Amino acid sequence: MKIKYFAWVAEIIDKREEEIKVPDHVTDVKSLINFLCTMGESYEAAFANRKQIKFAINQKLSRSNAKITNNDEVAFFPPMTGG
């Protein structure tokens, strides 16, 4: 699974993107976040306030119960501030 991070989420995790093979029990964004939090303190810190994190599956804003597979691209970021 390709995972991308933006803005302060990328700064805290200290990565812009990574390729991860996720275990079978990771079937939606919520379980993906739980899995990522087991990967280290920086992940835990980035996802500490989950209400502040938005996510997109294959470049489309999604809900936390949206289904994902290892072929998807999932991105995590704070609320947008464009324009």
Place this chain on the structure above:
Amino acid sequence: MYIDIRKEDFQISQELEKFESSSKTDAAISLFIGKVRAEENLISLNLDCYPDMAVREILNIAENAKKKWQIHNLTVIHRFGELLPGENIVFVITSSDHRTDCQEATQYIMDYLKNNAPFWKKEVYKNRSMWVEQKQEDIERMERWED
């Protein structure tokens, strides 16, 4: 419809001329240009961006605007990267037969773009930097368009 996500600056007069020449039969054109505020001690505004999603999301916003108003032509240019005070950030232009259509469509595109297009602003000052937080006022401006 033309959508461009880019690092490089754009020339306002050139973009306006290009748009005008491809909208010759339209009676009304509405333009918005967003620039980096020249705040005291601000060194730069760094915009992070998810380019693939930005194109997709702006296309979606533009398509929705076209469903709501009689828009014949539109261009959205949005920059990312390190921008200096006074530099251009965003250029939104629409054309129609009547002014209300293009004026409202331009506002609608900006209101949605601010909250839904994947860009994140970071203000860089001499001794500190901070990510800009989404404003409740911007969310409310967007929500007023909801049916």
